[in-house]
Amino acid sequence: MNTDRGGLAGFRLTHRTWTDELGTWSSAVAADGRPAGALSFDPRLIADPATRERLAGAVIADRGLAQAGVTGLVPIADLIAAQGEVWLLTAEPVNPTVADLLSETPGVPRPDAGSAAGVLVEIAQTLLAVHAAGLAHGALHPGTVVIAADGSARLVERGLADAIHGRPPAPERDVAAWSSLSRGLAASWAASSPGAAGLFERAAATASTHGLAPARDVLITGRDLLPPGFDTRDRLLETLHLWAAHDVRARDGRQASAPPPAPALPAPDEGDIVTLLHVPRSGESRTEDVVMRFGPGVPVETTAAQLWRAGRDQQQTEPPSDRLRVLGAPARRRRRRAAVSSAILALMVVAALVAWLLRSSAVPLAVTGLDVVAPKKTQGCGATVKIKGLLTTNGSAGEIRYQWKRSDRKDTIEQTDTVASGKTSHEVILQWSVKGEGSFKGTATLRLLSPLPEGKKLQDKATFNFKC
The missing domain is CATH 2.60.40.10 (Immunoglobulins)
Known part of the structure; x- marks a missing residue:
């Protein structure tokens, strides 16, 4: 569907929308003019306040991974509530995905086996970093693997499905999904190269039995079975260029034949938009429905959960006049609070990595x-x-x-x-x-x-x- 829905927290929603299991994605343009993305969550999935809390925690963890140096994720700009909707805003575009490139598009050649190997290696590398931090993607499939303009593979929607459905991180589910993707690309992008297709099948089997790191290494050591341009992504970049040109032509054709669009709804006022990733101001606290718990047996919340819970409680209990003042706070203050929460999460991720390495060194080599x-x-x-x-x-x-x-x-x-x-x-x-x-x-x-x-x-x- 093509539309122009106006602005949202500095993002302008543009021509292209598509749906997935979480809601409706829109291509967008950020305030600085760069391409971006926006996901409007299906209201039925996030009606429960506890679900929104988990969702905010997942987004803060995602930004913490980026702060810790994980580059294989589409960066998140904000998670906001606006006029009863919850939106995820990304700082980079979220299309095309591998699913887009798997579809038959006239005049657009499929990527080759070298492209598939590059995508699989980069995804494995990102998942290994995510798993080392005690997290998981949770919904890896061709529609959540984005191909950036330089041909690199990036993951989107990390942790969102698990947060919405209340599932704990399950790295083994990511490994199984990676194996399935490897076999799928073997049957499509590597169909004309039996040697490369066999390499992908072997990598998939290795992932299932030994994990992602050995599976990634199988692809790297088997590079002599891949076509030229494996390192430079030549074929993948050619496909991206032709896909983008076809997408523009198809969009222009649809707009020329479509009836005049209805007037766009006015953009939400800044006073109606609130980030869900902020840290509460000093001195703010919940004043009703207070439950105090002390002593052994009381579960300790994660930092991300504490930050979100404090922010949610503040929104629920402030008088209407104060609440409007908070919702209309300057964007600068919201960004500062988001930066603080991201920095805290980054420290948690680094600590988890150090703990994992120390634990590994204490166990005998096997x-x-x-x-x-x-x-x-x-x-x-x-x-x-x-x-x-x-x-x-x-x-x-x-x-x-x-x-x-x-x-x-x-x-x-x-x-x-x-x-x-x-x-x-x-x-x-x-x-x-x-x-x-x-x-x-x-x-x-x-x-x-x-x-x-x-x-x-x-x-x-x-x-x-x-x-x-």
């Missing part, structure tokens, strides 16, 4: 998986073949002792590597030089010597072909 990859292409004269082994760990520090066995030799090659804490995968390389003429099939076997899972043996092998 290796839970082992995978060996050899080049698929036949190697030629004078080649030095690079065999890669990927060991999946629990993220603790320690030493890994392993053994390579070449099919052309009786002797084995033993090595010991030191692994730092915080990394859940470790790569080892075997360089195999082949000389002379003729045909040759080589097999490299990697065997873990220590630390071994109790009662188990970990080893894998890979084969390559040589012809000179």
Whole structure:
């Protein structure tokens, strides 16, 4: 649907709207003229005040992740209430999404396997940072993966569905969704490249059994199966350009054939708009329906929940004249309060990361998986073949002792590597030089010597072909 609905807290809602399970999205232009987005939540989903509280907490956590350096999320400008509606305002556009690019668009080529690999790697990297902070996305699918103008993949609606439905963060649900997306892109963007499609299937299976970090590494180590331009996103940028041009033509065509639009409703007055992310002023407190609880057994709220609860209580209990004064406060004061809450959340995220790293270092190193990859292409004269082994760990520090066995030799090659804490995968390389003429099939076997899972043996092998 195309419309022009006027302004909202400095954002001008423009031509393009679409719906999803949370409400109605609109493309928008921010006060500084940059493209942005605005989501009007379905009123039925947020009627309960507790739901709005959880929603505000999720948005504050999202902004805290950005403050802590997580760049793979579409940045949020504000969460506001206006004329009985609740709006999420983003500082960047939220289209096109992967779902948009998956649809058949005349004159717009599909992205290739290299584009799919780049998107999957960036999503995995963002989810790993989100999970390390004790959070999750909760609704990962092609419609919540936005492709930015530079071709990078960004996630939108992080934590919103979980907040609305009252679900705790579930990283395993994100991992399953990432695996599903990997298989979906294998069947579409990589359909013409069987080798790349197999790589995505392998990454999906690795995510399901060993987690996102090893799955991401499977894609990175298998880059020789991807088309040229994997690093530069050439094909994806070409698709974005053609998609945008088609979208403009389609929009202009719809506007030319449509009847004159009805006059736009006047924009909400600033006095009718309030941010839901503010910190209460000093001295403000709730004066009725007070429940005091002390002693053991009283649950401790998170900082985000305390900030939102205080703000909500302030809005509910102020006299009408005071409330109008608060709702009409200058935008500068609201931004300052939002910045304070974001800074507090950023400190919480950093503390969670440090705690996770310290916990990891206190647990003995364990290796839970082992995978060996050899080049698929036949190697030629004078080649030095690079065999890669990927060991999946629990993220603790320690030493890994392993053994390579070449099919052309009786002797084995033993090595010991030191692994730092915080990394859940470790790569080892075997360089195999082949000389002379003729045909040759080589097999490299990697065997873990220590630390071994109790009662188990970990080893894998890979084969390559040589012809000179």
